[in-house]
Amino acid sequence: MRTLAFALLAIAAPAGAMAAQPPATWYAEAPKDAPTTLSYIDPATGKMTLRLTCARGSGQVTSEYALNGRQADHQEAGVWVDGSGVRAPWPATVVFSSMGLSANLRGLMQADAATGASVATGEISTRSPLMEAFARSGQISLAAKGETIAPPPAPMSLVRRFLGPCR
Numbered sequence: 001m002r003t004l005a006f007a008l009l010a011i012a013a014p015a016g017a018m019a020a021q022p023p024a025t026w027y028a029e030a031p032k033d034a035p036t037t038l039s040y041i042d043p044a045t046g047k048m049t050l051r052l053t054c055a056r057g058s059g060q061v062t063s064e065y066a067l068n069g070r071q072a073d074h075q076e077a078g079v080w081v082d083g084s085g086v087r088a089p090w091p092a093t094v095v096f097s098s099m100g101l102s103a104n105l106r107g108l109m110q111a112d113a114a115t116g117a118s119v120a121t122g123e124i125s126t127r128s129p130l131m132e133a134f135a136r137s138g139q140i141s142l143a144a145k146g147e148t149i150a151p152p153p154a155p156m157s158l159v160r161r162f163l164g165p166c167r
Contacts, residue, residue: 025042026040026154035053054163060124063122065142072118091108092108093105098137139153
C-alpha cells in the first residue's frame with residue numbers, strides 16, 4: 001500500500017499570508033485525471049490530520065487519518081513491526097459517524113514509512129446513509145484504536161466538489 005506520509009507533513013505558508021487571513025482548515029481537489037480529495041488541516045498544528053479520497057465514479061471513499069498513538073515498535077527489513085512481532089499493516093475497526101449515524105467497518109492501521117507514526121485507513125460507500133448524512137451536513141468523525149477525530153463541519157461547497165465526482 002502506498003506511503004501515507006502525508007498525514008505527518010506540516011503545511012507551510014508564507015508568513016505574510018498567515019498574518020493576512022486565518023488558515024483554511026478544509027481543502028478539496030477534484031482534478032479530472034486523478035482521484036478527488038477532501039482534506040482537513042488542523043489549524044493548531046498545521047498538519048493534515050484527515051484525508052478523504054475517491055476515484056471518479058467509484059462510489060467508494062477511502063479515509064486516512066493520523067493517530068496520536070503509535071502501533072509500530074521497530075523496523076525489520078524495512079517493514080514496521082509492532083511489539084508482538086506482527087508486520088504492518090494491522091487490522092483495525094474504523095468507526096465513521098455523521099449526524100447520529102455510525103458505521104463500524106474493517107480498516108487498517110498503517111505505519112508511516114519514515115517515522116512509524118500510526119495512520120488509520122477505512123473505506124465506505126458514497127451510497128451509505130452515513131455518507132448521505134455527511135453530504136447534507138458536512139459533519140464527519142472517525143474513530144480507531146480509541147482515538148476519535150471530529151473536525152468542524154466541512155463547507156458544503158467543498159463537500160459537493162468532493163462527493164460529486166465520486167458518485
